[in-house]
Amino acid sequence: MRLNEVVYSDSEPIEGYGSGFFRIGGKVHYGPIVTGPLGTSKWGGFIDQEPLIQLKGLVDVIFFGTGSEIKQIPVELRTFIEELGIGVEIMSSSSASRTYNVLLSEGRRIAIALLPV
Numbered sequence: 001m002r003l004n005e006v007v008y009s010d011s012e013p014i015e016g017y018g019s020g021f022f023r024i025g026g027k028v029h030y031g032p033i034v035t036g037p038l039g040t041s042k043w044g045g046f047i048d049q050e051p052l053i054q055l056k057g058l059v060d061v062i063f064f065g066t067g068s069e070i071k072q073i074p075v076e077l078r079t080f081i082e083e084l085g086i087g088v089e090i091m092s093s094s095s096a097s098r099t100y101n102v103l104l105s106e107g108r109r110i111a112i113a114l115l116p117v
Helices: 075-083 093-105
Strands: 014-018 021-024 027-030 033-036 039-042 061-066 087-091 110-115
Touching: 014 093, 014 110, 021 033, 027 039, 061 093, 075 087, 087 093, 093 110
Parallel strands: 061 087, 061 110
Antiparallel strands: 014 021, 021 027, 033 039, 033 110
């Protein structure tokens, strides 16, 4: 079996998470975050659209990690993101993190908005 080292382009994978934090690029980030091709930044949750607007044209899909359980995001937020031409996928934060890392390793144009577990 041949093993290949995964090379990430302009985004960093999620290395770990725990109660109230995420570890990305060797740094620990507390609270909700958005990460993708523009780096990692704090996120104000479902009412904070600004970091998501900045992803227009840079990503095809934003994964929303809704904490320890899957919860629906506000309809207004979903509609707003889709009107930007960006797809929306909703999962628990742990599932979203794993999926994000796999697709990121494939070179996909993605971002993730995470609420802590």
